[in-house]
Amino acid sequence: MQTIPVKKYSPRYVAEDNAFWQRHITAFSVSGMKRNAYCKMHDVNYDRFCYWIKRLTDGTAKKIKRRVAASLPSVPLLPVQLKPRSVPDEVTPLCTVNFKNGSVLHIHQERALAVLLERWN
Template identity: 35%
Template sequence: MSDPAAESRIFWQHHVEAFSRSGLSIIDYCRQHALAHSTFQRWRKLLATSVAQPAVVPVKLEAAPILPPPVGPIMLGSPWP
């Protein structure tokens, strides 16, 4: 069984994205796709605000390699007399 709310969101998200690539005015895009202008505007606003909210993104961290100590004598103090 499908989720009608999710299907509706996907439908409108597709149209909002297609509109932004179309180069058409909102009125012309809605006419060409038989969409209600007011509904399109409502979904466009809704999707814009839901996208603008910050999201938690998982980040994979890896430990940096541990380097061996330098080889050679360790000089303490100044090399000049």
């Protein structure tokens, strides 16, 4: 008589049920991050994450993101004019803003900082 080996799941995967993945998919959809960045930040397996997005959302992840984005208040953008770098590298900015998507904004002028603070408050 031949015995069939029983596949043992690691304890980590046992806790990964529908609710676990639904929470991550919802958090991801409002984070504004790319899938791979979200997975790295939350220590989630990228391939499993993509599988569960397809399984639970039936391909409607973009619709969820659009719906969430539409529900957020719109923020007017400030006009930006890019100029060649004229400040020496050793000048320290007044403020540095790090965004969730990895972008960095260095602010060197007091007026620009005041305008941003006024808009963000």
